[in-house]
Amino acid sequence: MQTTTLPAGVGQNASPFLHGGEAAAIAAVLPTGQYGHGPLTERFEQALAQYLGVEDVVAVSSGTTALVIGLQAAGIGPGDEVIVPSLTFCASVQAIVAVGAAPRFIDVDPATLCVTSDSVLGALSPNTRAVMPVLYGGRSVGLDSIRDVLDARGILLIEDAAHAFGSRTGTRMVGSTGALTCFSFDPIKNLTTGQGGAIVPRSPEEARQARSLRLFGLAQSGKERASITSYAVEGPGLRSELSQINAAFGLVQLEHFSTVAAKRTHLWRTYRDALSKLDTAALIDVDVDRSVPFNCVVRVSADQRDTVFEVMRGQGIGVGVHYPPNHAQPAFATWHRPLPVTDETGRQILSLPFHPALSEEAAHFAVAALSRALRATS
Ligand SMILES: Cc1ncc(COP(=O)(O)O)c(C=O)c1O
Missing domain, CATH: 3.90.1150.10 (Aspartate Aminotransferase, domain 1)
Known part of the structure; x- marks a missing residue:
């Protein structure tokens, strides 16, 4: 019987791509003993901000966490409705449900599988507090034509840009358009950190909120806590920081x-x-x-x-x-x-x-x- 040899990689729908320096970068973190948030995480955040051309980026443990923290930092919660396409990975919806809000599912444009201004406008209700366009396949979603309507009603735009790291909307990078943008760096995404994600906040206050939410609601950093006998828990938060191991991985990926x-x-x-x-x-x-x-x-x-x-x-x-x-x-x-x-x-x-x-x-x-x-x- 004749067997066909498959071209390499065709058996995988998706797969990470390594450049060669990742293993050494990760190995260099191990002797430091600092596997949680640390200087490398901050370096990764700065490198991302520079790449995107934005003021600040908050790195977290996954794209799902980025969406949850993004919604929380923007004040979305119980009683609020978030417009989201039904055609997305379940993570987008679980993030909305996790903060106690209600997903309002909408249809997509059959040509792009993305939401349109019309589909969003048709779904607005008095309870709508946010719209979560999903940048399906990496394609940016232009809702500029209804931005004024959304702003006037106090409706936030929180982009699920899990697929879209590196894409542009017009001439601007996705993440630099003034929307609250969330990226995923899971193994198969355009940029990977192994597991990870990031939020592009809209203001320094939103960045501060997101940083507090990603680390137990603590007001002090780990470094500050090491030299004091107590600490302040200023609000809600879980353990959602990006580890230095993942940040080291991401820095190599970003370079290439x-x-x-x-x-x-x-x-x-x-x-x-x-x-x-x-x-x-x-x-x-x-x-x-x-x-x-x-x-x-x-x-x-x-x-x-x-x-x-x-x-x-x-x-x-x-x-x-x-x-x-x-x-x-x-x-x-x-x-x-x-x-x-x-x-x-x-x-x-x-x-x-x-x-x-x-x-x-x-x-x-x-x-x-x-x-x-x-x-x-x-
Ligand atoms: C559209 C979309 N949103 C959110 C996520 C969640 O990202 P993560 O796997 O990093 O939690 C994914 C990842 O698969 C995704 O495809």
Whole structure:
């Protein structure tokens, strides 16, 4: 029997990309014994702020934590409604629920899988206190045209930019547009720290709040506490800081970020060109000229999607589905609303293998396999 050798990495839907200096940077932290928040965490925060062109960045232990702390620092809580697309990773919704607020699910634009100004406006209610656009696939979400309306009603914009580190909105970096922006640095994200996340606060006071929330609500830093006999717990907070081990990892990744950005962009364009010859799969557009693409998602016929998924998985190709809609999840049943675009999209989307180590050959291989699977199941 003939066995086919798969191109390297095509079996993984997503994967971290290491540059080579990460292990040494992490190893250098170990003898210091300082594995929690420390000078390297602060160096990482400053490096992020410089890269994004903002005043300050608050590093935390995950992207989910960044969303929770961002919402809390902005004063969102029980009784408040937060508008969020249903088509996102469940983390966005869990963060809203975790602070005691209610998610108000909305539909997305079928071409981009992002919310639009109209979908947001149509969902405003007297209880709306925040809008959480999700920058799906790395694409920025321009809500500038309704910013005045939102501001006038005191509605906050908190961006879930988990997918979008390095992307731009117009000429500005995502994170530098005045919205409260939250990034994830989990293993498969554009920039990884192993696990981690960051908040771009809108003011020094919001930054102070976020720093207090990420470390037990303590008013004093670890260094200050070492030289006093008591400390002040000034408000709520849990242990959510970014460890120095993760910060060391992130500093190396950030130094080489342009390499990753170029590889992701090139790979997405390669997929786009290969997929353009297929009329049975439609590529979700990530605005590649301004984005650092996080994934490569196609829409296929809902009748075929699950079978195509199984066929390709059976061949060892790392396809996935991002994401099963949240309004249909049992945990979020209280907030279910009819969302026809999201329902249909959830049955059609398929994520192709996409990570910086993937070669052009691998992308062509995945598209050829998709094409065959679509023909075989039609
Ligand atoms: C859209 C979105 N939001 C939030 C998160 C949460 O980030 P983290 O895994 O760092 O907690 C993720 C991560 O998978 C995500 O994809």
